[in-house]
Amino acid sequence: MRIKSNATLNSAVLATSKILGAGLLLAITGCSSLNPFASKPSTRxxxxxxxxxxxxxxVRTVWSERVGKAGQYSFAPAVVGNDVFAAAADGTITRINAATGRSIWSINAGTKLTAGVGSDGDTIVVAGEKGTVLAFDGNGKQLWKAQASSEVLSTPAIGQNVVVVRSLDNRVVALDAATGARKWFLQRTAPALTLRTSPGITIVNSTAFVGLAGGRLLAVMLNNGAPRWEVAVGDPRGTTELERIADISGSPVVAGRDVCAVAYQGRVACFDAASGTPRWAKALSSDVGVAVDERFVYAADERGGLSAFARDGGTSIWRNTQLANRRLSTPVSSNRLVAIGDYQGYIHFFSKEDGLLAARISTDGSPILAAPVSAGANFIFQTQSGTLVAIAAE
Incomplete structure (x- = not known):
């Protein structure tokens, strides 16, 4: 994970013992993007x-497919119906049968990519260099190209014939899914320092739930961009800009009447999806997103602890610290297990009931940064080296 300064500073890399302890690097405007996994872990x-x-x-591997390397970015797969969509930094976009792993088609977007894939099955949207937004139809034919106000690291979201894009300057833009024409935009002030990660966007019915730098969770109407509500998941605190970083991590998850999210140096919390009224919140710092199922909310903290909270009330159910400092991915829940990836490409499976380690499987040895997804009974993970893998767990 990297941190970007919005102030005009000389090219430099800052580091503090607190940030390095969390496995972070700080990138200042003017520097080339840095990959924290390229350096050795702190000896501390x-x-x-x-x-x-x-x-x-x-657990067993059902299928494995090469889809292209992620480079310094994080590309999350998207599952729609029977298909999985994946993207890579070199511009490759691939559509794969979720059951068999068979490639249906693979194209090149014609530019290097920084984020993706968002899809509703009919439209596939990715983000390219310098804020370019590209849309393709279900057969891989380009539909349109649009321009965001700055670099895009968050996966675009699609719903109700609208594409919602968040750029690094904390601007949220809605584009017509058919033409790419701008429908509306809203701007939030960007903090002096922000995590160079990808706070996500989740669309449910007529509302987009948008994670923002500064630890804010925003609900907006898709048709006109009018804010429904805005709440703090992480309130910036401290005397320095580094201490005040409190950005939303990963994508908010909507489950029933709840929307849940987590923030770096903030909290894991659930809110009423309609009104934004807080249901519960617990102190927790995470640089990846949450998983939610019928009973529990799962969150991996920055030090490698995996916790489960009761969805109804937030009671702590269990916490497992066996993966300390292993730079965990967003967890994913299915059946009786919760799965999570780490910086060496291992996937770990835990019992939902007591948090005990139930199984482990390896992939290609490279970090798993992207949020995994479920496809039927399978878990789908995408590694930084470009392996898309489906895992069955029983």
Missing amino acids: NQPAALTEVKPTAT
């Missing part, structure tokens, strides 16, 4: 060694 926070697992679940 060595990743926990993996211990032998006594499996209580059976």
Whole structure:
């Protein structure tokens, strides 16, 4: 994870013991983008060694497909119906059958990419260099190209024939899904320092739930961009700009009447999706998103602890610290297990009920940064080296 300054500063890289302890690097405007996984972990926070697992679940690789390297960015797969869509930094976009792993088509967007993939099955949207937004139809034919106000790292979201894009300057823009014409935009002030990550956007019915730098969660009407409500998940605190970083991490998750999110140096919290009224909040700092199912909310903190909270009330159910400092991905929940990736490409499976490690499987050895997804009974993970893998767990 990287941090970007919005102030005009000389090219430099800042580091503090607190930030390095969380496995972060700071990138200042004017610097080339940095990959924290390219450097060795701090000797003060060595990743926990993996211990032998006594499996209580059976996991296996159903299929594996190469889709292109992510480079310094994070590309999350999108599952729509029976298909998985994936993108890579070199411009590759691939459509794959979710059950078999068979490639349906693969194209090149004609430019290097920084974010993706957003899809509703009919339209596929990615972000290219310098804020270019590109849309393709279900067969991979380009539909339109639009321009955002700055670089886009957050995956574009599609719903109700609207594409919603958030750029690094904290501007949210809605584009017509058919033409790319701008429908509306809104601007929020960007803090002096922000995490160079990708706060996500989730569209449900007529509302877009947008994670913002500064720890704010915003609900807006899709038809006109009118804010429905705005709440703080992480309130900036401290005497320095570094201490005051409190950005939304990952995508907000809507489940029933709840919308849940987490912030770096903030909280994990759930709110009423219609009104923004807080349901509960717990102190927790995370640089990845949450997972939510019928009973629990799962969050991985910046130090590698995985926690489960009761969705109704936020009671702490369990916390597992066996993966300390292993730079965990967003968790994903399915059936009786919750799965999470780490910086060496391992996928770990935990019991939902008690948080005990139930199984482990390896991928290609590269970090898993992108949020995993579920496709039927399978977990879908995308690695930084470009492996898209479907895992079945029983």
